[in-house]
Amino acid sequence: MTILVTGATGNIGRRLVDHLLRAGATEVRALTNNPVKAALPPEVEVVEGYLGRVETLPAALAGVDRMYLAPLDATVREVVSLAAEAGVSRIVDLAGGKATWWASIEVAVEESGVAWTHLEPGEFMDNYLMWAEQIRTTGTVRDGYPDAAVAPIDLDDIAAVAATVLLEEGHAGKAYELTGPESISRAEMVAQIGQALGREIPYVELPHEEAVAQLTPAMGEFARWYVDGVAELARHPQPAVPTFTQLTGLPGTTFAQWAAANVGAFR
Ligand SMILES: NC(=O)c1ccc[n+]([C@@H]2O[C@H](COP(=O)([O-])OP(=O)(O)OC[C@H]3O[C@@H](n4cnc5c(N)ncnc54)[C@H](OP(=O)(O)O)[C@@H]3O)[C@@H](O)[C@H]2O)c1
The missing domain is CATH 3.40.50.720 (NAD(P)-binding Rossmann-like Domain)
Known part of the structure; x- marks a missing residue:
């Protein structure tokens, strides 16, 4: 099962890569603008790209089963539609609930037709x-x-939850409010x-x-x-x-x- 981590050098994404590896995931793909600078662990398949440059995504999404979606409102509709086309079966997004700045991300993910899990952290x-x-x-x-x-909430705790729900069954269609x-x-x-x-x-x-x-x-x-x-x-x-x-x-x-x-x- 290939898991794509977008924003893989970011605050949450980088920690998520580590949690996935520690949990035994063997097919982790990481998306980053600069694979050399990112210095990701050698077990990880590193792919060049960024959610904001949607032309980089078809290659990154090929063969992906599940993905962690870092929060980028500007391109989210195109991103989730490319994920659906690529056959991604579940998107775990970092958002914040329908009454927050991040509502548009949750709505776009829900409308993509791909099964989803929303992570809704409060203040970091x-x-x-x-x-x-x-x-x-x-x-x-x-x-x-x-x-x-x-x-x-601690950033590493958000990443730990993201790893758990990416790897386990039973989390599709759930929105998880997260606090410390x-x-x-x-x-x-x-x-x-x-x-x-x-x-x-x-x-x-x-x-x-x-x-x-x-x-x-x-x-x-x-x-x-x-x-x-x-x-x-x-x-x-x-x-x-x-x-x-x-x-x-x-x-x-x-x-x-x-x-x-x-x-x-x-x-
Ligand atoms: N409840 C909340 O408080 C809440 C909820 C949801 C989201 N958020 C916000 O979500 C963000 C999560 O942060 P994050 O660090 O995990 O991820 P992120 O800001 O999405 O960034 C992840 C990666 O994307 C690339 N990137 C970011 N901005 C870019 C740009 N303008 N141009 C090109 N590449 C860019 C960088 O990767 P490369 O190293 O590959 O260049 C970066 O490390 C925070 O800003 C947080 O405030 C907050």
Whole structure:
């Protein structure tokens, strides 16, 4: 059974390749723009291409049974139609649910006629690397809404689920909401990063408009949307869901474990 991993050097795709190999998959094909630079494991069949360059896909899709679809809205309709033509029997996509930015990906996949499984992760733990620079340079976090709580997930846990549902039967037609194992406030996250560093990191609460202004250089018009969402999470914390453990039988990575593993970024 040939499994195509698109975005195979990306945050999720690269980890997925490793999970598939560790689970014993022997026919893993990886799609990358630059096979030499990608330095993928030697067991993997590396194919040159990118979801955004659809002309590269017929060759990559030939003989593929199942595929992991990295999120690229711009070309998704052509991509899934090429997958259907190539006889792909299941698409596992990284999206985010019908009420999110990624809805168009799920709709296109569903309309392709290929059996599908949607992965719907919430916020990624890696998003909190956004505090790394201020922690490194000022030793504090200045941001809004310390009580806002989310259940962020580790990238490797998303990849582990993707490998599980690609390799197992019984996941067609399912949409899996994915979170980390705990709902945790921003203040607790900063405290846990401090524990990993071995020092206390004060959380200096910014008013809404200052939080928007601070993010605008990096996020542009999305800064206000993001901070509005954080304010909402202060009123309605995001609960954790047990899907990761139900699917993999493993405990999800906690934020404290993530902080310890990524402590170098904050030091
Ligand atoms: N709930 C959520 O928060 C959520 C849900 C779904 C998706 N997402 C988003 O999904 C993304 C997943 O990231 P990912 O790193 O796993 O995969 P990705 O951004 O799709 O990138 C995968 C690979 O595609 C190639 N690539 C990306 N952009 C390119 C471009 N403009 N031109 C040419 N090649 C390009 C690169 O491969 P090469 O090395 O081969 O060049 C890259 O490593 C994140 O940006 C995340 O924010 C978030």
